[in-house]
Amino acid sequence: MKFEVxxxxxxxxxxxxxxxxxxxxxxTPVFMPVGTAGTVKAINQSDLxxxxxxxxxxxxxxxxxxxxxxxxxxFGGLHKFMGWPHAILTDSGGYQVMSLEDLAKISEDGYEFxxxxxxxxxxxxxxxxxxxxxxxxSDIMMCLDQCVQYPSSAELTAQAMKRTSAWARxxxxxxxxxxxxxxxxxxxxxxxxISNSEPGPALFGIVQGGIDPELRRQSxxxxxxxxxxxYALGGLSVGEPKSATYDTVxxxxxxxxxxxxxxxxxxxxxxxxVQCVARGVDMFDCVMPTRHARNGSIFTxxxxxxxxxxxxxxxxxxxxxxxxxxxxxxYSRAYLRHLFVAGEMLxxxxxxxxxxxxxxxxxxxxxxxxxxGEYNSLxxxxxxxxxxxxxxxx
Amino acid sequence: MKFEVxxxxxxxxxxxxxxxxxxxxxxTPVFMPVGTAGTVKAINQSDLxxxxxxxxxxxxxxxxxxxxxxxxxxFGGLHKFMGWPHAILTDSGGYQVMSLEDLAKISEDGYEFxxxxxxxxxxxxxxxxxxxxxxxxSDIMMCLDQCVQYPSSAELTAQAMKRTSAWARxxxxxxxxxxxxxxxxxxxxxxxxISNSEPGPALFGIVQGGIDPELRRQSxxxxxxxxxxxYALGGLSVGEPKSATYDTVxxxxxxxxxxxxxxxxxxxxxxxxVQCVARGVDMFDCVMPTRHARNGSIFTxxxxxxxxxxxxxxxxxxxxxxxxxxxxxxYSRAYLRHLFVAGEMLxxxxxxxxxxxxxxxxxxxxxxxxxxGEYNSLxxxxxxxxxxxxxxxx
Numbered sequence: 205m206k207f208e209v210x211x212x213x214x215x216x217x218x219x220x221x222x223x224x225x226x227x228x229x230x231x232t233p234v235f236m237p238v239g240t241a242g243t244v245k246a247i248n249q250s251d252l253x254x255x256x257x258x259x260x261x262x263x264x265x266x267x268x269x270x271x272x273x274x275x276x277x278x279f280g281g282l283h284k285f286m287g288w289p290h291a292i293l294t295d296s297g298g299y300q301v302m303s304l305e306d307l308a309k310i311s312e313d314g315y316e317f318x319x320x321x322x323x324x325x326x327x328x329x330x331x332x333x334x335x336x337x338x339x340x341x342s343d344i345m346m347c348l349d350q351c352v353q354y355p356s357s358a359e360l361t362a363q364a365m366k367r368t369s370a371w372a373r374x375x376x377x378x379x380x381x382x383x384x385x386x387x388x389x390x391x392x393x394x395x396x397x398i399s400n401s402e403p404g405p406a407l408f409g410i411v412q413g414g415i416d417p418e419l420r421r422q423s424x425x426x427x428x429x430x431x432x433x434x435y436a437l438g439g440l441s442v443g444e445p446k447s448a449t450y451d452t453v454x455x456x457x458x459x460x461x462x463x464x465x466x467x468x469x470x471x472x473x474x475x476x477x478v479q480c481v482a483r484g485v486d487m488f489d490c491v492m493p494t495r496h497a498r499n500g501s502i503f504t505x506x507x508x509x510x511x512x513x514x515x516x517x518x519x520x521x522x523x524x525x526x527x528x529x530x531x532x533x534x535y536s537r538a539y540l541r542h543l544f545v546a547g548e549m550l551x552x553x554x555x556x557x558x559x560x561x562x563x564x565x566x567x568x569x570x571x572x573x574x575x576x577g578e579y580n581s582l583x584x585x586x587x588x589x590x591x592x593x594x595x596x597x598x
Numbered sequence: 599m600k601f602e603v604x605x606x607x608x609x610x611x612x613x614x615x616x617x618x619x620x621x622x623x624x625x626t627p628v629f630m631p632v633g634t635a636g637t638v639k640a641i642n643q644s645d646l647x648x649x650x651x652x653x654x655x656x657x658x659x660x661x662x663x664x665x666x667x668x669x670x671x672x673f674g675g676l677h678k679f680m681g682w683p684h685a686i687l688t689d690s691g692g693y694q695v696m697s698l699e700d701l702a703k704i705s706e707d708g709y710e711f712x713x714x715x716x717x718x719x720x721x722x723x724x725x726x727x728x729x730x731x732x733x734x735x736s737d738i739m740m741c742l743d744q745c746v747q748y749p750s751s752a753e754l755t756a757q758a759m760k761r762t763s764a765w766a767r768x769x770x771x772x773x774x775x776x777x778x779x780x781x782x783x784x785x786x787x788x789x790x791x792i793s794n795s796e797p798g799p800a801l802f803g804i805v806q807g808g809i810d811p812e813l814r815r816q817s818x819x820x821x822x823x824x825x826x827x828x829y830a831l832g833g834l835s836v837g838e839p840k841s842a843t844y845d846t847v848x849x850x851x852x853x854x855x856x857x858x859x860x861x862x863x864x865x866x867x868x869x870x871x872v873q874c875v876a877r878g879v880d881m882f883d884c885v886m887p888t889r890h891a892r893n894g895s896i897f898t899x900x901x902x903x904x905x906x907x908x909x910x911x912x913x914x915x916x917x918x919x920x921x922x923x924x925x926x927x928x929y930s931r932a933y934l935r936h937l938f939v940a941g942e943m944l945x946x947x948x949x950x951x952x953x954x955x956x957x958x959x960x961x962x963x964x965x966x967x968x969x970x971g972e973y974n975s976l977x978x979x980x981x982x983x984x985x986x987x988x989x990x991x992x
Contacts, residue, residue: 226838243937243944250924271936275912277931445638517670530644534681542665543637548944550637 205344205433206408207465213579217457220574223259223405223465225291225343231575232254232465232486237494241266242276242286244545245494246549249287254530255523255564256558258290259343261489264297264336265304268325269319273339281287281341292346294488295469296333296375296410298357299438304548307531310350312367338382342405346436347375349410354443361414364595367520368412368438376430377409406433408467411456414439415448424459434465437485441471450479457484459583463546468565474503474566478583481570493563497555500544502534503562509537511555529561575592599628599738599800599827601859601880607973611851611878614968616765617653617859618797619685619737621677624652626859626880627968629769629871630687631954632888636670636680639888640943640950643682648924649951649958652684653737655883658691658730659698662903663720665711672737675735676720687883689863690769693745693832706742706761724768724960728801732776736799740830741769743804747769748837755808762832763820770824773801800827802861804872808833809842811849818853824953831879837867846875851878868960872977877965887957889895894938897956903931910935923955939966 206224210219213219221232233460237244237252244252252260259368262282267273271285282292295341301308301315308317314329321466330348335371337345348371350364383404409432413419427435437456440449449471457466464525467487468480476490493503502509509516522532543551573582600618607613631638633654646654651692656676661667665679673679676686695702695709695829702711708723724742726965728847742765744758777798803826807813821829829852834843843865851860861881862874871882874971887897896903898918903910905917915935916926925948937945961963 241936241940241942241944242933246943246947248944248947249928266940270940271911271932275932275946278912279914279930284935285930285931285933287933517665518672520673534643536679536681537674538665538669539636539679539681542635542679546635546664547637548637548662549640549946550642552638552943553642 205403207463207579209463211575213482213574214577215580216482217454217485218481218570218574218579219484220571221465221486223486224292225259226403226405227289227291227343230291233477233481233567233570234259235563236261236339236489236492237486237563238263238489239286239288239292240491241270244281244496244556244560246552247494247560251557252288252560253290255560256568257560257564259293260288260290262292262340262342263292263301264294264333264340265485267340268297269338271320273336276403277339277341281339283341290345292340293467293487294337294340294342294346296346296348297328297336299470300331300346301328303349312370314348314371323340330371332380334375334378334382338379344406344408345379346408347372347410347432349412349438349464350363351412351439352414355368356412356414357476358416361412361416362419364439365412365414365419365423368410369423369430371387372409372427372430372432373574375407376409376432379491381542408432408434408436410469411438411440411460412472413456415452417452417455420452420456421459421491424456428459432464434467434487435460436467436469438469440468441476447475449476450483452484453485460484466469474563475565477566478570481574482579486568493559494556497559498552500555502540503559511537511540511551512544513541523555523558525560527554527558527562527565529558531555531558599797600731601828601857603857605969607876607968608971609974611848612875612964612968612973613878613880613882614965615859616831617651619653619683620799621683621685622652624685624725625965627871627875627961627964628653628881629957630881630883631957632680632883632885633680633686634659635664636676638950638954640946641888641954643680645951646682646790646954647684649954650962651954651958653682654682656686656736656891657694658688658689658727658734659694661688661734662691662730663715667730671735677735683724685737686734687861687881688731688734688736688740690742691730692727693864694743696745706764708742708765723847724763724765725772728769728772728776731825732773738800738802738828739773741804741826742764743806743832745806745833745836746808747936748808748842748987750808752810755806755810755815758833759807759813759817762804762878763817763824766803766821766824766826768873769801769804771827771901782856792853802826802828802830803864804832804860805850805854806833807850809838809846810904810910811846814846814850815853818850818856822853826858828861828881829854830861832861832863834862835870847874847879848877854878868957871957871960872964875968876973876977882961887953888950891953892946893978894945894949896934896949897953905931905934905945906938917949917952918956921952921956921959923952924948925952925955 210488211220223230333348349368409427413423468485500512505526519537605614650984727742741861743762803821807817894906899920910931911933
């Protein structure tokens with residue numbers, strides 16, 4: 205993988221770039237829709253392409269359990285399995301083990317857990333997380349890490365941060381060994397491309413440390429020292445106040461190499477995108493646009509709209525009169541409300557398409573504004589809500 | 599509405615035609631997907647257009663209860679409400695009252711029933727069925743009728759047939775009176791177009807009479823005598839043997855005017871389409887392709903496929919290797935199976951699109967074969983299953 209910065213905003217840390225992956229080049233800042241189990245819920249791959257999605261996220265935990273990473277590997281990787289010839293980033297599975305499994309036990313060696321599907325016992329070590337992601341044929345893989353909720357004790361936060369560093373070393377070593385192995389036997393491998401002319405897949409390190417500046421500093425130092433193709437900011441949007449999120453993003457992004465991509469995991473609202481791009485973030489993922497869509501919560505330029513509300517029963521306007529998406533060009537609020545009230549699948553389908561368009565459009569506007577030197581004026585636009593103070597460029 | 603026969607098969611009663619409606623001209627034979635509550639479940643309107651759908655069916659019963667025909671009328675009709683500028687046929691609501699409502703009571707005056715949504719009391723008279731369909735702004739409306747299940751006593755079948763005729767007279771009278779009313783005040787109406795140059799909406803009569811040839815003959819005579827823009831064959835595919843369905847279709851179609859469209863309600867399989875076109879049917883609707891899709895039952899040129907079956911877990915073939923639909927061009931059986939097993943919405947979405955394509959493609963092949971004089975050879979193709987004996991042309 206190769207990353208090039210194409211434009212830097214003079215007033216903030218915002219920048220545009222190109223992320224060259226084995227499955228296409230992606231303009232950054234980028235928002236990656238979440239395709240949990242090999243599908244972005246309620247939308248098909250061709251509609252994702254229409255929206256301009258060039259990279260999406262797959263969840264290692266879910267794909268490992270069902271249909272199984274070996275099945276996907278035998279199929280030629282996740283791209284082929286799900287009919288998605290563009291880029292894919294996979295998480296390590298650790299976060300979902302912890303958030304979904306009551307019975308998960310964590311030790312120095314990894315996560316011991318039981319499947320929520322059939323109760324079977326499983327173990328995710330750093331090496332296993334790499335092995336699964338290689339089987340999936342992911343373009344960007346993530347190290348196994350330990351994320352703590354907010355608030356957590358200083359002791360637990362520090363311990364998780366240290367463990368994340370130790371696991372990052374093991375992931376790096378395992379990934380390098382396996383890549384070398386595959387390089388020697390290129391004919392046995394379809395998931396990796398090692399030639400010098402084409403970009404190969406990448407492994408990203410993750411910085412933890414809660415909202416403690418000292419722990420974040422130490423984590424960033426340790427992770428950067430190991431050396432990765434990109435760096436993620438983990439453990440945010442886990443219950444902490446928004447100002448702490450932004451402060452931690454600002455601090456951490458400043459500690460990461462300026463010529464490599466920075467990925468803020470699991471964050472956030474459209475406002476978060478614009479605020480965190482200003483703090484130096486290049487990549488985002490979040491279930492918010494798709495999950496909210498399925499609950500009838502619609503992102504619009506005037507704020508969030510609960511489409512099931514009776515006030516929309518006879519409303520002939522599109523979801524967002526300022527939106528040019530396929531949904532807003534064809535359907536009314538009254539129709540969308542009817543679909544949700546009647547429990548029709550088309551409700552979540554159309555809402556998902558609109559919400560993703562809103563996110564993709566937001567991040568596209570952000571890129572355009574950075575390139576045209578108008579990032580400051582973009583920040584004051586209504587769609588990004590009440591303006592927060594932005595940090596200076598660094 | 600205007601109907602013109604464009605080609606007649608020399609060997610059977612099969613024919614192609616053009617049905618000119620206020621919302622476009624439709625080639626017949628035609629298959630109409632069922633859009634129960636203002637949406638064909640699990641597929642959006644623009645994908646229906648891609649499939650070549652020019653007319654779909656709306657269910658009066660469902661739309662009357664939710665969101666309500668008056669809301670839809672105030673919105674400018676069902677076309678505007680659901681963002682569907684093409685033709686719409688609505689049923690009368692009677693069939694669904696009987697099949698969905700345990701508490702429905704039928705009398706000479708209509709159906710008394712309670713809403714399955716909130717228990718509220720309602721009444722569908724022949725006049726009310728017309729009023730609701732006019733409010734919906736339907737292009738083709740159906741008379742209120744009484745359908746009996748198979749088997750039913752000769753007495754009940756005869757009584758329902760006679761009642762259907764009586765109601766047909768009341769529907770015709772009510773429709774004519776309301777149309778005349780609207781013709782006088784064209785400025786108050788957006789749902790009807792009465793000018794001579796543009797086709798107006800149509801009211802279809804329904805022939806009942808179970809599988810009794812004498813009752814069918816009497817029903818057809820009575821309904822044709824009242825006079826409608828088209829004629830439907832009701833009360834079939836309600837439990838009777840397939841041979842009885844075909845025999846009744848053949849008998850009844852032969853009793854209907856040769857220059858008007860014939861619509862076989864709620865039937866059937868792809869095989870039924872080819873068999874009943876040969877017997878003179880021009881229009882079909884059926885929930886089968888969409889309902890089966892949501893259950894993972896896939897129509898293919900080699901027969902029906904239960905995609906959830908474990909045998910497809912690693913199958914890299916498309917659902918139907920002979921199919922050129924967007925789903926078969928992109929996705930494998932293994933992926934579809936995974937989506938269904940994981941309960942992902944994309945499973946029903948893709949299966950619906952494929953199954954509808956299969957039906958639309960089947961009916962397109964039927965039209966092409968009639969036009970090119972190759973209908974007999976089409977009938978022997980594998981996709982239409984074991985060949986049944988076809989009746990001679992009449």
